[in-house]
Amino acid sequence: MDSTQVDPETFWDERYGESDAIWSGHVNVALADVVVERELEVGTALDLGCGEGADALWLAQHGWRTTGLDISVVAVQRAQAAAKAQGFSAAQARFEAADLMSWNSDQKFDLITASFLQSPVQFDRTQALHVAQDLVAPGGRLLVISHASFPPWAKDHHEDADHEAKHETTTPESELELLQLDERRWSVEIAELRSREITAPDGKLASLDDTVILARRTGWD
Template sequence: MSEDTETTGQEYWDARYNESGRIWSGEPNAALVDEAAGLEPGTALDLGCGEGADAVWLARQGWRVVAADISAVALERARRHAADAGVGDRIDFQCHDLGASFPEGDFDLVAAFFLHSWKDLPREAILRTAASRVAPGGTLLIVGHVGEPMWVEEIGSYVELPTSAEVLESLEPAAQEWEVLISRERARAHASPGGHDADSVVKLRRR
């Protein structure tokens, strides 16, 4: 799909999700399970929730979740997933173009997984806003692909996704306010030929 400046981010992602009945596996991201399993459940914000697998997993662990995505199609699937899992009452699904609007409130966990888009996306600004939503003692967890995205041909120009060190630098965390728990690359267990074989993982705790 070539870049179309007339197509909004929501239109693009709705069309992407409408290409098939389900895009993702329905299972939570492995990094979320590894990094959030030991946290005391409280309130969580899931940014770019897609079809809802991470939000459902969090709700099953006892979290109360606000889950946001730009795609109305994805959110409807996420609501059905949550209802089928018996946790629909623990998740508030909200439609947001995060560059323009953002969920309200402070949260014990703010998670952003693979928040990438070929459309203009002010990712660094969004992640700094995400950090501002972390309650004292809470956790910020950011996971993203590293290197050249698989969709680089769609946009007709070179893009390189940031390393964990670059993500951390862009957040500008003050040492007196944040404890850096993790900043590293994580090998993907099921990397496909021509796809991403590693992800960046940044995990911070607000003091």
């Protein structure tokens, strides 16, 4: 069966169930760098596709009142456990298992982050990021970080008919085209590639590129 047709909630619950943790537990380097470099004023934050909670918890550690959203119940339970272990209250860091497309919130956020919201199963990423735009408060920011390259061993691991769907890379230009930010409502502050180092399965260091977009909401009209 084509994996792109698998129910996303089922896929991710099974994926997280494969091991006790599937991510490093460390904050996304580009996210941390942008928040620090831009000296973003602390406020409310929403992390989309929060996984096991590392990015949201880093923000909470730096004073943000964070909400993490993920379609996987398993991932959210791990994030909640991590928040409890670090001593955060629900007002400081809360996590919810939900599909952004059907998630209802009257709250607007000062920062919305979406890191590597690229899925090997069917997922309307364009629509999700457009929904996210409507949740940014006036003066708030949308931070989108996406894969501009993949490690060579990922290709070897996923050599199948839907390989391209699983490994769709981005550029600053393609991400801005996808976001379709209205210039009357948004100011693009960052649109660039950033490199980071990762460790390969054989222990060697490799360099990958990420696309980073930071946009500030200047108003509603």
